[in-house]
Amino acid sequence: MPTTLKKRRKIIKISVDMELPVDSIICGDCENIVNEFPDDSIDLIVTSPPYADCRKNTYGGVHPDKYVEWFLPKSEQFLRILKPTGTFILNIKEKVVKGERHTYVIDLILRMREQGWFWTEEFIWHKRNCYPGKWPNRFRDAWERCLQFNKDKKFKMCQEKVMVPMGNWAKSRLRKLSKTDRRRDESKVNSGFGKNISNWLGRDKAYPTNVLHLATECANKNHSATFPVSLPEWFIKLFTEKRDVVLDPFAGSGTTAVAAKELERKYIGIDLSSEYCEIAKSKLE
Numbered sequence: 297m298p299t300t301l302k303k304r305r306k307i308i309k310i311s312v313d314m315e316l317p318v319d320s321i322i323c324g325d326c327e328n329i330v331n332e333f334p335d336d337s338i339d340l341i342v343t344s345p346p347y348a349d350c351r352k353n354t355y356g357g358v359h360p361d362k363y364v365e366w367f368l369p370k371s372e373q374f375l376r377i378l379k380p381t382g383t384f385i386l387n388i389k390e391k392v393v394k395g396e397r398h399t400y401v402i403d404l405i406l407r408m409r410e411q412g413w414f415w416t417e418e419f420i421w422h423k424r425n426c427y428p429g430k431w432p433n434r435f436r437d438a439w440e441r442c443l444q445f446n447k448d449k450k451f452k453m454c455q456e457k458v459m460v461p462m463g464n465w466a467k468s469r470l471r472k473l474s475k476t477d478r479r480r481d482e483s484k485v486n487s488g489f490g491k492n493i494s495n496w497l498g499r500d501k502a503y504p505t506n507v508l509h510l511a512t513e514c515a516n517k518n519h520s521a522t523f524p525v526s527l528p529e530w531f532i533k534l535f536t537e538k539r540d541v542v543l544d545p546f547a548g549s550g551t552t553a554v555a556a557k558e559l560e561r562k563y564i565g566i567d568l569s570s571e572y573c574e575i576a577k578s579k580l581e
Contacts, residue, residue, distance in 0.1 A: 318541060318562040321553065321580070323573040326545035326566040327370045333377045338564075339452070339540035341374055342528045342552050344387035348400055360391055360398040364407055370545065371408055377543075381452040383535040384413070384445040387421070387523060395433065401441065408445060416451075417444040417506060421527060425511045442508070442531070457533040459501040529555040536561055550576025 315334050322329055345367065348360040358366045374384055388404075390397045405415055419442040429436045510526050528551060532542055538560045544552035547565030549572050556563035557580060567573050 316541060316562075317564060319557075319564075321547060321550060321565040321567070321573050321576045323567060323570050325568060327373060329566050330370075330373045330377055330543075330545060333373075335376055336379045337541065338374075338377045338543045339379055339382050339561075340532060340536045340542045341378060341382070341384040341545065342387075342531050342542065343385070343544045343546045344523055344548070345370075345546040347389055348391045348398065360393055360400045363400040364404045367404060368407055368411065371413070372411060374545070375412055375447055378447055380448040381450070382447070383416075383451055383453075383531075385419075385528075385531045385535075386443040386445065387440060387527070388443065389437070389440045392434075405443065413445040413447065414449055415443065416446045416449075418442070419444065420507045421523075422507055422509045423512045424509055442527075452535060452537075454534060454537065455503060458504055458530060460504045462500055462502050523551060525551055525555050525558075528552040529559065532556055532559050532561060547576055548572050550579050554579055 316337055346358065348358055348363045371384075378384060388401055390399070390401045392398070409415055421440045421442055423438055423440065426436060426438045508527065508530060510524050510530075512524060528542075528544070532552075532555055536542060536559075539562060541562045541564065542552065542556040543564045543566075544550075545566045547553060547567040548569075550565050553563040553565040553576060565573075565576055567576070
């Protein structure tokens with residue numbers, strides 16, 4: 297590569313960083329604030345916006361029937377500022393309305409696809425210590441969606457950073473392999489799936505599933521819907537590298553920003569509540 301091109305790319309990167317308010321918590325409406333951000337400048341967006349009709353005292357609440365139209369102008373800006381190699385993780389959950397689940401999350405996914413997003417994956421956050429309860433027609437909620445969206449089908453993903461121990465199953469399963477285990481064994485029902493068990497010989501780690509078993513945040517009494525630091529931390533490890541920029545446009549008490557800082561990433565947090573912004577700043581200090 298010519299030296300001039302190397303220098304030009306470096307200058308462009310520095311210029312973008314200078315235009316972004318990195319390592320800061322900003323109080324205000326995220327839709328207005330990110331409107332000033334450069335195109336293709338954010339590596340990862342991890343956020344949990346107010347769910348429909350929730351946090352009315354702080355954010356005013358959004359009716360389930362109006363939620364999609366409320367969110368789409370924001371996701372349009374997120375699409376513009378996200379890098380082609382970047383990822384958007386949206387933590388959200390359907391609300392029960394008049395005895396049934398509302399469809400606003402499903403409707404939002406479909407409309408975001410029309411907007412230009414790729415709905416790449418859906419992770420499930422299993423809340424290991426969710427509160428018990430009793431309802432006449434359902435059981436307690438123990439999980440939430442973490443929807444993965446991308447603007448390009450080729451994106452940055454560091455899978456080896458989130459690998460997990462193989463587990464005790466490997467000791468017995470891999471002890472004596474059959475001939476079938478030593479080649480790619482195609483599904484007997486022609487599903488298109490196949491596996492080669494011998495690929496895991498000698499390995500001490502495996503790739504995780506798309507279910508994250510994490511306890512909810514119990515220590516933070518100042519915010520009604522704090523997710524654990526380990527949740528954004530997992531996605532930051534998976535989709536970014538050191539010094540990448542992580543944005544949380546609904547930052548709350550700053551959990552995503554704290555995780556980004558601990559992992560040596562640049563962070564930007566935005567929230568409407570001045571009280572939450574002060575809490576976030578204190579946590580980061």
